[in-house]
Amino acid sequence: MERKGYRPLVYICSALSGDEEGNAEKARKYSRFAVDSGAIPLAPHLLLPQFMDEGEERELAMFMDLVFLGKCEEVWVFGSEVRLSEGMRAEIGKAERRDMKIRYFTEGLKEETGCR
Template sequence: MYRNSEGYSDPTAAMAVGNLMREYKQKQRTKWRRQYEIKNRKKIYVASKYAGNVDANVAAAIGYCKYVISQNCIPIASHLLYPQTLDDNDPDERELGLMFGLSLLAICDEIWCFGDISESEGVQQEIVEARKLGKTVRYVKEGS
């Protein structure tokens, strides 16, 4: 029983505090449920061309990631991450970046291929690896 500052029973204040606590706990449960759902969305490996017109390809890849997010999934785009720290023109560092990307592919649920990937050696290698791992390979047309 809740007691006031003079030691008397105060059921009205107890009920008010109890209601506030119930509301708070419900809001926390809702927040935690939403965060759990977000963290457990499908992880999608985004495969698209990087080499060539790098600026245009990076801009396109960012758009592809936004599309994946709009589909309630988590985008993983290694070709937006590793070229920032590794030199794509150095064969050893390029191979390192590709292997890092394939490592990320292994933890993804699916691979989605965007744009014209026919000339991209890296994307072709990612598709082969995805098939070895039994991942779903989805080809997404522009404007989907």
């Protein structure tokens, strides 16, 4: 039974490296999708680049990502399994070790069930 006004905090797991501008735009779209789906999105890969240097502080940023992940109830993974970045794999691995609920979605926002 869900509480009235309740929205779960969900970790948005999607690629940033490569086409950073395009991937950041996708992460914003995924975050909006989470809001529209009744959740509160947390997308550290949109926040941390605002004040951290990915090249210089990658290890610290990844540490912070995993701390944020631990505060969430669910992890929502977006994109193709073949295109999972190293960071995404680390996030998914941490969520699996914590027995967190993990949901997978295509880039087109369709949930994939029973495929992982």
